[in-house]
Structure formats: structure tokens, C-alpha cells
Amino acid sequence: DIQMTQSPSSLSASVGDRVSITCRASQTVSRYLNWYQQKPGKAPKLLIYGASSLQSGVPSRFSGSGSETDFTLTISSLQPEDFATYYCQQSYDTPYTFGQGTKLEIK
Amino acid sequence: QVQLVQSGPEVKKPGASVKVSCKAFRYAFSSYYIHWVRQAPGLGLDWMGVINANDGSTTYAQKFQGRVTMTRDTSTSTLYMELTSLRSEDTAIYYCARRRATRELDHWGQGTLVTVSS
Numbered sequence: 001d002i003q004m005t006q007s008p009s010s011l012s013a014s015v016g017d018r019v020s021i022t023c024r025a026s027q028t029v030s031r032y033l034n035w036y037q038q039k040p041g042k043a044p045k046l047l048i049y050g051a052s053s054l055q056s057g058v059p060s061r062f063s064g065s066g067s068e069t070d071f072t073l074t075i076s077s078l079q080p081e082d083f084a085t086y087y088c089q090q091s092y093d094t095p096y097t098f099g100q101g102t103k104l105e106i107k
Numbered sequence: 108q109v110q111l112v113q114s115g116p117e118v119k120k121p122g123a124s125v126k127v128s129c130k131a132f133r134y135a136f137s138s139y140y141i142h143w144v145r146q147a148p149g150l151g152l153d154w155m156g157v158i159n160a161n162d163g164s165t166t167y168a169q170k171f172q173g174r175v176t177m178t179r180d181t182s183t184s185t186l187y188m189e190l191t192s193l194r195s196e197d198t199a200i201y202y203c204a205r206r207r208a209t210r211e212l213d214h215w216g217q218g219t220l221v222t223v224s225s
Contacts, residue, residue: 001169032210034210034211034212036152036212038152043202043204043215043216043217043218044144044152044202044204044212044215045215046211046212046213049207049209049210049211049213050209050211053209055211055213087151087152089152089154089211089212091206091210091211094154094157094166094168095154095156095168095169096142096154096157097154098144098151098152098153098154099151100151101151101152
């Protein structure tokens with residue numbers, strides 16, 4: 001199985017900050033890397049697919065980069081509604097493993 | 108718009124089975140794969156498996172092999188996930204999610220809470 005490791009596990013930031021979350025795969029996943037946002041009591045929501053493609057309706061302050069084994073999700077200017085937990089997921093091969101999540105909290 | 112609507116919460120005793128449904132609306136049912144993902148309380152997302160809604164073929168995560176069965180009913184556009192021999196560690200929210208051709212999960216059900224308790 002491909003292991004996905006996110007860092008940091010938690011992050012405190014302020015509205016307006018630029019933040020980045022990294023995700024590392026234990027072997028290449030090419031660009032089959034997706035990012036999801038989850039708020040308490042809600043299902044995950046797709047933000048970024050194919051490492052860098054923005055899902056329709058997602059604000060442009062979200063961006064993704066990377067390939068092979070190293071990936072980054074960046075939020076350019078945090079908004080109050082962005083405080084949530086973020087997960088990366090590889091869809092290169094089954095099982096479609098997830099990272100352990102990064103909880104983004106208000107400082 | 109595309110929607111996946113799941114069945115309601117379940118409470119089961121250890122050793123029992125549970126069958127969760129996921130009804131699809133407003134897209135070509137047989138053209139997509141449906142994945143099942145679970146989330147134990149306070150923990151992360153755990154991929155369980157996938158079913159091809161066209162031909163019913165499945166792939167399961169190793170940890171669930173022998174205990175999980177995913178099926179579909181094309182006449183009602185409904186997918187099912189059955190988990191047997193339940194134990195307390197299976198207490199979780201179970202989600203179905205649609206996979207696009209580019210392999211991301213673009214629409215998710217609202218989740219079904221399964222509680223396993225004696």
C-alpha cells in the first residue's frame with residue numbers, strides 16, 4: 001500500500017495568513033493526488049485534484065502543486081471559513097490511501 | 108445537481124452485520140465508480156473499497172477482506188455496503204463517494220453513523 005504522510009498534523013494561523021500543508025507519498029503517485037477539506041459533522045469536500053487542478057466552485061486562494069512523491073496545498077490568504085481539517089489522498093492505485101489529516105485552527 | 112443520499116444511523120451489537128445504502132441522483136449511474144470511506148470518531152479517513160456501478164466488480168482494502176461486500180442495484184440507482192462480524196472498532200461514519208474519470212472523489216454522501224455496542 002502507498003503510505004501518505006501529511007505535515008504538520010495541526011497548524012495555528014490567523015485570518016489573512018498564507019499557509020501551506022505538505023503531503024509525501026511512500027512511492028510515486030504521479031499527479032494522482034487530491035486534497036479535501038472537512039468541517040466538523042460534514043462530509044469531505046474536494047478542493048484540488050490531479051495535484052493542481054482547482055475543483056469547480058472552490059475559491060482561487062486554494063492552490064496545489066507537486067508531482068511524484070511530494071505535494072503542497074497552499075491557501076494564499078486565510079478566511080474564517082477555511083478553518084477545518086485537510087486531507088490528501090492518492091488515487092494512483094488501490095487502496096486509495098489518505099494522509100492522516102492537518103487540522104487548521106485559528107490563532 | 109448530483110446527489111448521493113445515504114441511509115440512516117444504525118446501532119448494532121458486536122458480531123452482527125450492517126448494510127448501508129447510498130442512492131444516486133441526477134447522473135448516469137452506471138458510468139461511475141463508487142468508493143466507500145469510513146471515519147471513526149475523532150480520527151481520519153479510511154478507504155474501504157470501490158465498486159464499478161456498471162458491472163458490479165469490486166476491490167476491497169485488505170483489512171476488510173472477508174467482512175465487506177459492496178453491491179449495486181441498477182434498477183434503483185442504489186449502492187450497498189455490508190459489513191459483517193461487527194466489533195466496537197467498527198463504530199464510525201461510513202461515506203459513499205463518486206469517483207470521476209480523473210480518479211478524484213467529487214461527490215460524497217452525507218454519511219451514515221454506525222454504532223457497535225453491547
